[in-house]
Amino acid sequence: MTSARPVPAEHGLPPKNRTADRRRAWTGPALLGAGFRPFFLGAAVWSALAMALWIPALTGAIGIPTRLAPVDWHVHAMLYGYVPAVLAGFLLTAIPNWTGRLPVVGWPLAALVVVWLAGRLAVAGSALVPSPLAAAIDLAFLPLLALVAAREIVAGRNWRNLPVLAAVLLVAAGNLAFHLEAPSGAAAQGYGARLGLATIVFLVLLIGGRIVPSFTRNWLAQRGPGRLPAPLGRFDALALAAGGVALVGWIIAPDSPAAGVACLAAAALHLIRLWRWVGWRTTSEPLVTILHLAYLFAPTGFLLAGFAALGAGVPTSAAVHAWTAGLIGTMTLAVMTRATLGHTGRKLTAGRATTAIYAAILAAATFRVAAAFTPQHAALLTASALLWIAAFAGFSLAFSKPLTRDRLP
Template structure:
């Protein structure tokens, strides 16, 4: 979050455009070498598939069709897996790909990358079905995954002296601490509330969105449209970044309680205003004709919307803070992830950055999922399960389409 300029390799990665056509029948065979060549390939597809599977499992468990037999109970499992299952997988895939471009040094690939993927997958299975020793084994594997995965970016960043991006390692370690707390709660080792851990884990992802989004959205907009109308202010980025870190500290201390509600609400309102001002500098209206562009500011916008909703909840408006958290998880996190997953998977596989009807449908579905999950509850509170079901269907549709469309892309060599 410093004021340093992007490195040449980082800028080149952000500016990638590809015009090579997607030739029918070219390199159609599955390739383990290709699949494990770069982090985005296994972790994007694994994270997306898990997102499409885990939410229906959660809904099925709510209505009694499925039992979660692992060491985490129903609500704790859902909260944990949304962050440390689905979201962490996508984040690791993104960081392994980005850090290699930022530093010019290799991030985990081949057998090492495959081993990390195996750990992630084993943890998901055992935390859902494993009881007794198998459940404990799943917890151990899950606890080891994030610190080991963090080494995969810490080493190349340190070797390249890329101090600008050291914050990514620090945030992964904060997530590792949160993961440890989740498992300690499940084992009755601490009295901390799992919902509070979930909140500040979401804050960590919000910081990633704030920093990375602040770098790439105006850059992508200007490059794609051939204009310099989207403006980025480093001073504003630093102020907002500091504000997001203070929000994380506040949420670690207060959690979802209503203590110091007024002062916290004022802080949230100020922070939301700064985010909206930052977005105004991007002039997002110029992206409306380009789905691969507009999905970025639209997804980012859910972050200040969530801050406004949290402020309202603290000021006794007729909704709770959990609604605001879902605005971030479904709207901002999932939206930004799908935006970057489609874009970087196309670019790094040598395909043109031109969305097909599949990508456009993915974007509309995830926006719809967030809008229904947040505003549907506000407008139709008595229809909670209907709203939840419609939002879940849109979510599953978005990530299911990504999985189906991109399986053939991430498992085959680059064009």
């Protein structure tokens, strides 16, 4: 996370103390004492539940009362259901640190959670209500989150993080486009899905480029001399620019040679970027290593997308799932586990349960990418889905106590 611009203290208290006081002043359920608590837990439960529903829905064993085609519902449930909840938990926790302003806690936080939950129910049950109403309920959350974030960023004069706000609005635009394309029955392959996915991938490149080397440097610095991650500089700006160009090209024309070349260039640059962060020195602490393994799926996705666009026999779904199941799934779990431990007063180290969660999500992502290359892929798809459920259900169980109880002294 970025360092905040100094802001004036109010009532004689420095910003960090004011933030802590605001959280301590909340005497209701601990679950509503910080943004990461309800949204990380809700995101994990939803992710496991949505995948558990998707398996029998895919085989026709059950029917989900939604107007979306089955594949469209699956994509929307993850891309515009799970990810916005994680994004909300991250932003509502990070923004007070960026700006020094008071966090959103208590009943205003509960209202945001209710809006997000209403969207999940509206889309899943959209066949039972007018389609415009279901879409409107679902579309309300991201603009509301952007409004809350904008108020805090602008009031705190934290202009450096305005790109994060722009990303939230782009994801909201992608969700709108997805709903507009849904009547065709192929929204999962449309502009709305690609816009949302590409924006989230770029957001991971942007924020991951800050936190992965920062957390790695902090951990390595406590363990004596040795090589440290390269500081942020021009190379990172070049890699981000190349990634942005490649993603824009992929949104517009994913099968074009130009997009393919741009994706291959981005893959090379982001692989070098990751190497500069010396992740191989962190293998004794899974809480740090997982950040590097998650980021590895970014150049992998670019590489697969590039070969797919150039007609090299690589299916586009391999690139998509390298980014979705691999980069997004693994990175969000890595951030959720680390943030939960840190913000609830736990030791920043991965125990057995956390390590098992990481193993499950890495295996789920690997199997899902591999399934794209295998004609008889039912077993791989099933294994990937079950491992995905295990990872997110495991997070829900292992972290429910710290998320729903007061911070340790």
